[in-house]
Amino acid sequence: MAVNNIIKRIQNIMRQDAGINGDAQRIEQMTWMFFLKVYDTQEETWEYKDENYKSIIPEDLRWRKWAVDEKDGEALTGEALLSFVNEKLFPTLKNLPIDANTPRAKSIVQETFADLNQYMKNGTLLRQVVNIVNEIEFDDADDRHTFGDIYEGILKDLQSAGNAGEFYTPRALTDFIVMMLDPKLGETFGDFTSGTGGFLTSALNYMSKSVSSAEDGEKLQNAVVGQEWKPLPYLLSITNLLLHDIEAPNIANCDSLGTNITDFKESDKVDVIGMNPPYGGSTEDSVKSNFPVQYRSSETADLFIALIMYRLKASGRCGVIIPDGFLFGTDGAKFALKENLLRKFNLHTIIRLPGSIFSPYTSIATNILFFNNEEAEGCEEGFKTKETWFYRLDMPEGYKHFSKTKPMKVEHTLPIQEWWKDRKEIINDEVGEKSRVFTAQQLIDLDCNFDQCKFPKEEEEILPPAELLKQYFEKRAALDHEIDKTLSEIQKILGIDIKSCN
Known part of the structure; x- marks a missing residue:
C-alpha cells in the first residue's frame, strides 16, 4: 500500500470541503475515523475471544454497519450520511452512558469523542474519505505496519499545523531514552504529557521483546500510563496504543499539573518515567498553587x-x-x-x-x-x-x-x-x-x-x-547572580556591610 498516497488522497478530498479549514481540522477529521475503524477491528478480536461480548456502541453506529461500502448502492452517502454522522453518530458517542464500573476498554469511546468535532459539510466527499480509510485492514500485519508510517505522516502534519512543539518528540529520541531507562516487564512506564503516545509506544516496543508467555502478555497490557489534556493528541495516543494491541489504553484526558502534588499516593507513582514536557509557556497562579x-x-x-x-517510585528511573x-x-x-x-x-x-x-x-x-x-x-x-x-x-x-x-x-x-x-x-x-x-x-x-x-x-x-530574547534574559539573570555572589564574597573579605552604609 502506498502510504503517502493514502494521506494525499484524503487530504485532496478534504481540501474540496468547505467545512474544513487547515491541517489541524483535517487531522482531527481523519483521526476520529481511524479511531473508529481501529476500535471496530479490536472489537472483532474481543468477540472472537468472548462470544458474550457486547459493544458499548449501539449496533447501528458501529463502523462495520454504516461505514463499509459493499458497492451495492446501499451505503450511506451525501446528505443522508452527513445527517447520520452529525445528528446520530456524534451525539450518541459523546453521551454514551459510562460510570465507575464501565471497563476502560469501553469508556475510552465516550472519553475520546467528548471533545471531538465533525467538520465536513459535503456528505459525498465524506463518503469518499470513509472509503479510503476502509482500504486499510488493521487486522492485517502488513497494513498495521503501514499505518505506523501513515501515523508518522499525521504527526508531521501536526507539526506543520503549529501544534507539535508541545507533544511530538522524534521517534529516534524516544527510542534512545527508553533504551537507556531499560523498563522491565512488571514495571509501569509513565508519561504525564504523553501527547500522541511516542514515549509510551517506544516503551511497549522495547518491553514486548521480553514477552514469552501469556502472563508476560498481561504484564505488557498494564505496562504504560499516560496523561494528556489536549483532545487531538489524546485521540491520537489512544489510537496509537490500540494499534499496539493494548486493549484498554491507560491514558487519562486531564491536566497532570491540575492536582496538588502532595496528594499523590503510592498507587499514583510509576517505576519509570520518560517525558518531553511542554516548555516556553507560562502557568496560571491556580496551577502554581x-x-x-x-x-x-x-x-x-x-x-x-x-x-x-512526586510520581517516581523509590528506586525508579527517569x-x-x-x-x-x-x-x-x-x-x-x-x-x-x-x-x-x-x-x-x-x-x-x-x-x-x-x-x-x-x-x-x-x-x-x-x-x-x-x-x-x-x-x-x-x-x-x-x-x-x-x-x-x-x-x-x-x-x-x-x-x-x-x-x-x-x-x-x-x-x-x-x-x-x-x-x-x-x-x-x-x-x-x-x-x-x-x-x-x-x-x-x-x-x-x-x-x-x-x-x-x-x-x-x-x-x-x-x-x-x-526565543532569542528569552534566552538573553535568562543568561543575563544568571550573570547578575554570579556578579552578586562575587560582590558578596568581596564584602565578607573586606568586612564591609553595604546595607549599613546606605
Whole structure:
C-alpha cells in the first residue's frame, strides 16, 4: 500500500470541503475515523475471544454497519450520511452512558469523542474519505505496519499545523531514552504529557521483546500510563496504543499539573518515567498553587520536574527532556529543583542535544536529564548523587543541521551508547569540553549551574527573536547572580556591610 498516497488522497478530498479549514481540522477529521475503524477491528478480536461480548456502541453506529461500502448502492452517502454522522453518530458517542464500573476498554469511546468535532459539510466527499480509510485492514500485519508510517505522516502534519512543539518528540529520541531507562516487564512506564503516545509506544516496543508467555502478555497490557489534556493528541495516543494491541489504553484526558502534588499516593507513582514536557509557556497562579512554594515557577517545564519527583517510585528511573534555560537558570524555583535533584535523587547523567533536533518547528536547545530515585553508592553526606556526568552529542558527520529531509535517527545516538558503557572525560583542543564529570558538591559550589560541556559558539543556531530574547534574559539573570555572589564574597573579605552604609 502506498502510504503517502493514502494521506494525499484524503487530504485532496478534504481540501474540496468547505467545512474544513487547515491541517489541524483535517487531522482531527481523519483521526476520529481511524479511531473508529481501529476500535471496530479490536472489537472483532474481543468477540472472537468472548462470544458474550457486547459493544458499548449501539449496533447501528458501529463502523462495520454504516461505514463499509459493499458497492451495492446501499451505503450511506451525501446528505443522508452527513445527517447520520452529525445528528446520530456524534451525539450518541459523546453521551454514551459510562460510570465507575464501565471497563476502560469501553469508556475510552465516550472519553475520546467528548471533545471531538465533525467538520465536513459535503456528505459525498465524506463518503469518499470513509472509503479510503476502509482500504486499510488493521487486522492485517502488513497494513498495521503501514499505518505506523501513515501515523508518522499525521504527526508531521501536526507539526506543520503549529501544534507539535508541545507533544511530538522524534521517534529516534524516544527510542534512545527508553533504551537507556531499560523498563522491565512488571514495571509501569509513565508519561504525564504523553501527547500522541511516542514515549509510551517506544516503551511497549522495547518491553514486548521480553514477552514469552501469556502472563508476560498481561504484564505488557498494564505496562504504560499516560496523561494528556489536549483532545487531538489524546485521540491520537489512544489510537496509537490500540494499534499496539493494548486493549484498554491507560491514558487519562486531564491536566497532570491540575492536582496538588502532595496528594499523590503510592498507587499514583510509576517505576519509570520518560517525558518531553511542554516548555516556553507560562502557568496560571491556580496551577502554581498545586506545588510547594519553593518549586512554584512560571515555566511549565520546571513544574513538570517537580511533578516527576512526586510520581517516581523509590528506586525508579527517569529520562526527561528539558530546555537549556533550566541548566543555567538561577531563579528560586530552578535552583531549588536542581539542588533537590542532587540531594534527594541520583542525577547521574545530563546529555546536551544539538539545537536542531526539533527543527524546523523550534530551535530551542534541549537536554536529557537522567536521574534515579535512589542513593548512589559512595555519595557524600547530604547527597544522593555521587557524581553527574555531562556529555555533548555533536552533529553526525555530514550533517550541519537536522531537518525534515534529514531527521535524527537512532544510529546517531551510538556515540552516547558507547560512551555510556565506558564513561570517560573528553576534554581536548579539538572538541573542547565534550564530556566531564562533577561531584554533587562541585555543582552546588557552582550555584547549580548545569550549563556544562557547551556547544562551540560557531555551532550555536540562530533562534527566532522571541526565543532569542528569552534566552538573553535568562543568561543575563544568571550573570547578575554570579556578579552578586562575587560582590558578596568581596564584602565578607573586606568586612564591609553595604546595607549599613546606605
